[in-house]
Amino acid sequence: MIGKITIFFQFEQLAFTWMERQKLGGSYSSHRAQSEKHVVVCSTTLHADTIMDFLNEFYAHPLLQDYYVVLLSPMELDTTMRMILQVPIWAQRVIYIQGSCLKDADLARARMNEAEACFILAARNYADKTAADEHTILRSWAVKDFAPNVAQYVQIFRPENKLHVKFAEFVVCEDEFKYALLANNCTCPGASTLVTLLLHTSRGQEGQQSQEEWHRLYGRCSGNEIYHIKLEDSRFFGEYEGKSFTYASFHSHRKYGVALVGVRPAQLPEFYEDTILLNPGPRHIMKKDDTCYYMSITKEENSSFSVANQQPNNNNTTGDPVIVTAKEEEKTTTVPITTTATKDGTIPPQLILQVPTCVKTSCSRNVS
Numbered sequence: 001m002i003g004k005i006t007i008f009f010q011f012e013q014l015a016f017t018w019m020e021r022q023k024l025g026g027s028y029s030s031h032r033a034q035s036e037k038h039v040v041v042c043s044t045t046l047h048a049d050t051i052m053d054f055l056n057e058f059y060a061h062p063l064l065q066d067y068y069v070v071l072l073s074p075m076e077l078d079t080t081m082r083m084i085l086q087v088p089i090w091a092q093r094v095i096y097i098q099g100s101c102l103k104d105a106d107l108a109r110a111r112m113n114e115a116e117a118c119f120i121l122a123a124r125n126y127a128d129k130t131a132a133d134e135h136t137i138l139r140s141w142a143v144k145d146f147a148p149n150v151a152q153y154v155q156i157f158r159p160e161n162k163l164h165v166k167f168a169e170f171v172v173c174e175d176e177f178k179y180a181l182l183a184n185n186c187t188c189p190g191a192s193t194l195v196t197l198l199l200h201t202s203r204g205q206e207g208q209q210s211q212e213e214w215h216r217l218y219g220r221c222s223g224n225e226i227y228h229i230k231l232e233d234s235r236f237f238g239e240y241e242g243k244s245f246t247y248a249s250f251h252s253h254r255k256y257g258v259a260l261v262g263v264r265p266a267q268l269p270e271f272y273e274d275t276i277l278l279n280p281g282p283r284h285i286m287k288k289d290d291t292c293y294y295m296s297i298t299k300e301e302n303s304s305f306s307v308a309n310q311q312p313n314n315n316n317t318t319g320d321p322v323i324v325t326a327k328e329e330e331k332t333t334t335v336p337i338t339t340t341a342t343k344d345g346t347i348p349p350q351l352i353l354q355v356p357t358c359v360k361t362s363c364s365r366n367v368s
Contacts (some may be wrong), residue, residue: 016233027109028070028095038068040115042101042139044123046073048080054119055090060201071096072110101139101360113147122155122174129175137164171258204297226261227299232288236300252294262293297312 028038041054051071058064077085077096085094099106101120112118120140126132133156140154152168159176185192204223207215231237236256240248249260262278266289275360276293277284286292296303 001291013169016035027097028068028111030111030114033111033114036068037066037116038070038095038111039117039119040070040072040110040112041119041121042072042143043073043121044073044135045125046071046077046081047052047124048078048084050124051081052084054121055094057201067093067116069094070110070115072099072101072106074098074100104144107143107146112143112150115147115150117151117169118143118147120152120154122157132162133158133161137161139163140168197227201302224295224297225299226293226295228264228291228293229300230288231286231290231292234292234300236294237286237292238288240286241288243286245280245284245286246282248286248292249279257296258300259295260292261295264291264293266290 009329027236032038039058041051045051055069058067058069071094073096076098081096084090085096096296097110099108099109101107113251120136120143123132123135126135134158136154140152142154143150152165153170153172154165154168155172155174156162157174159173162171162173162176163198165171181192181195202219202222204220206222207219210216210219229237231241236252236258237248237260240251245260252260258325262276262288263284264276264285265284268275
């Protein structure tokens, strides 16, 4: 009888320990850290909107699909966050650990020293932004002391606090970025919209159910992204070798509906290495080794387009090819040319402007 009572109390204690363990979050095992890649996200509070934005943008990159995200926060999960982490797509990728960046034991539980990167999000539960930055700086120092070789991505509010985390690989200063964006928007109207769309991943499906035509157009064109390709390997721009940049940009948009916005010459002075020239103008002559940066719904390597030989009864008298989308391809008698999809992880961030998905030279619509 005494043995049964003892076992009962042991089970009760075990259940209590298990519940507390669940409340505090688990740990990222060393075995998984050695066989899998993971990043650690440190935040004072876990707001559902902030975490969802991070997860959507992080996993938008094709080479990050196999990464795991470890959420390290001293706050308990609220009901919304618990529901989010129970969704299958996140349950298999996101691990929550309740702890503080200021404690080595919690950093060890998150396997910080074996992480690929550490993202330190600004604390938004402080009315005083300077105080919030102080907490962010302390967390960044603690991570640097515990895992000096782990790349840090730090978000702060005040520009004057950037020097305290200058060792970080990337520092995003919210106030500095916001005011710079507003200033540039005064000299170049629409710059804020461009950058906002650039920083957010879009599939081009937003607003398609709206009754307003401009809603549908805006939503569809928000799915455009920035890609790059070498001129000699490009079907879009290869024919413009020896032509000026403005000529190539105008005619590639007219033919293929893509917007050539910049170029990186293969040969530049040493102090200009890795410099991208945005709209270099007619003086720049396109060379086969130039890297072209363009805006399109999809990158050229993954595109499926058709080149139609124009018939005499067509309105198009220029002989230019007609680019059709997948939906229109079934309705058009064409000779399809399909490129093979390649897998490279050097694609610049998502998005951009209004570039039509289907451009026909016989169209009377103005191209902006």
